[in-house]
Amino acid sequence: xxxxxxxxxxxxxxxxxxxxxxxxxxxxxxxxxxxxxxxxxxxxxxxxxxxxxxxxxxxxxxxxxxxxxxxxxxxxxxxxxxxxxxxxxxxxxxxxxxxxxxxxxxxxxxxxxxxxxxxxxxxxxxxxxxxxxxxxxxxxxxxxxxxxxxxxxxxxxxxxxxxxxxxxxxxxxxxxxxxxxxxxxxxxxxxxxxxxxxxxxxxxxxxxx
Amino acid sequence: xxxxxxxxxxxxxxxxxxxxxxxxxxxxxxxxxxxxxxxxxxxxxxxxxxxxxxxxxxxxxxxxxxxxxxxxxxxxxxxxxxxxxxxxxxxxxxxxxxxxxxxxxxxxxxxxxxxxxxxxxxxxxxxxxxxxxxxxxxxxxxxxxxxxxxxxxxxxxxxxxxxxxxxxxxxxxxxxxxxxxxxxxxxxxxxxxxxxxxxxxxxxxxxxxxxxxxxxxxxxxxxxxxxx
Numbered sequence: 001x002x003x004x005x006x007x008x009x010x011x012x013x014x015x016x017x018x019x020x021x022x023x024x025x026x027x028x029x030x031x032x033x034x035x036x037x038x039x040x041x042x043x044x045x046x047x048x049x050x051x052x053x054x055x056x057x058x059x060x061x062x063x064x065x066x067x068x069x070x071x072x073x074x075x076x077x078x079x080x081x082x083x084x085x086x087x088x089x090x091x092x093x094x095x096x097x098x099x100x101x102x103x104x105x106x107x108x109x110x111x112x113x114x115x116x117x118x119x120x121x122x123x124x125x126x127x128x129x130x131x132x133x134x135x136x137x138x139x140x141x142x143x144x145x146x147x148x149x150x151x152x153x154x155x156x157x158x159x160x161x162x163x164x165x166x167x168x169x170x171x172x173x174x175x176x177x178x179x180x181x182x183x184x185x186x187x188x189x190x191x192x193x194x195x196x197x198x199x200x201x202x203x204x205x206x207x208x209x
Numbered sequence: 210x211x212x213x214x215x216x217x218x219x220x221x222x223x224x225x226x227x228x229x230x231x232x233x234x235x236x237x238x239x240x241x242x243x244x245x246x247x248x249x250x251x252x253x254x255x256x257x258x259x260x261x262x263x264x265x266x267x268x269x270x271x272x273x274x275x276x277x278x279x280x281x282x283x284x285x286x287x288x289x290x291x292x293x294x295x296x297x298x299x300x301x302x303x304x305x306x307x308x309x310x311x312x313x314x315x316x317x318x319x320x321x322x323x324x325x326x327x328x329x330x331x332x333x334x335x336x337x338x339x340x341x342x343x344x345x346x347x348x349x350x351x352x353x354x355x356x357x358x359x360x361x362x363x364x365x366x367x368x369x370x371x372x373x374x375x376x377x378x379x380x381x382x383x384x385x386x387x388x389x390x391x392x393x394x395x396x397x398x399x400x401x402x403x404x405x406x407x408x409x410x411x412x413x414x415x416x417x418x419x420x421x422x423x424x425x426x427x428x429x430x431x432x433x434x435x436x437x
Contacts, residue, residue: 053297073303089293091234
């Protein structure tokens with residue numbers, strides 16, 4: 001049996017320091033995984049390795065049983081990655097940013113997504129370039145991609161950064177939706193995810209000296 | 210469950226977004242072309258308005274200023290994408306990254322080279338280039354500018370993660386672009402002397418094809434290193 005995402009014996013070395021050595025991870029459909037650890041423990045590096053952005057020094061990552069390098073296109077079609085850089089173009093409005101992300105996954109927006117903007121709390125701000133919005137509002141534009149996505153795997157690096165209480169609640173709700181339909185989530189966060197009605201799998205990275 | 214999405218759709222979306230972003234930063238687009246115009250108009254003031262002298266130096270002046278103005282605006286290719294994270298998302302698009310790179314190169318070419326091609330006759334007129342060489346100048350710019358964009362993209366991809374990559378970028382790229390400068394000015398000069406510029410232009414065409422075909426692979430490899 002193969003999991004949705006499986007990492008075997010992954011080694012990551014940044015500069016002179018080994019972040020983790022021989023790390024194993026197996027994410028099944030419907031599972032939520034939270035990566036924890038102190039700053040500099042390699043949480044973001046792990047996420048970038050399993051997303052295929054960073055090659056590991058050793059080990060392999062498989063998606064549905066296939067190496068992510070050889071099944072790159074199918075893997076990326078079924079992956080939504082939001083890093084700590086939000087990838088929102090500051091010159092464009094919320095709608096224009098979302099139009100791009102909807103189009104590249106082959107589900108172009110046929111009309112302006114007002115309902116979605118309302119849900120993520122951006123109503124009335126749709127015509128303003130993102131650079132004039134606050135950090136939390138820009139984060140909300142990036143996270144609105146979760147409502148456009150049908151990807152099986154979400155990899156999110158610190159999704160709660162600069163969000164307010166209502167933003168966090170809204171995100172928890174969407175996580176529940178993804179898990180209930182059989183999608184998986186792998187995220188880093190320092191927050192407890194206790195309002196999500198599923199078991200949270202923990203992966204703790206230690207700071208290696 | 211996710212729908213199949215074609216390469217064309219993704220390329221089109223990327224091109225559309227990049228044009229939109231560029232249209233909101235018009236002053237950035239105007240800078241290189243203004244620089245070019247200023248340099249070309251300063252030459253007659255510097256070397257004297259003797260028509261024969263100007264006609265002799267015209268091919269070199271136009272091409273050197275086109276080269277330098279291209280370097281001026283080149284960083285736009287990936288700099289912003291790198292700092293806001295759009296570059297990571299580009300590497301995660303389902304299509305081969307080379308297509309995305311080609312889309313970026315096309316957008317850059319349209320934004321920088323098309324104004325230059327429109328202005329070229331004016332530049333030729335300002336420097337008293339013989340009318341027999343106008344065609345050769347235009348064709349040399351048409352063939353040469355895609356090389357500036359695509360070879361330039363390799364340099365930008367390599368230096369984008371460095372804080373002060375600007376000086377390094379010029380040092381990296383100028384040696385690579387010197388053959389282009391030599392063939393281009395040779396083509397315009399032979400045409401100005403009433404001979405056929407076909408030889409150097411054919412060589413330029415070969416360089417253009419080679420650069421357009423190979424540079425996306427090199428840019429992809431360089432970007433992988435830069436986002437780490």
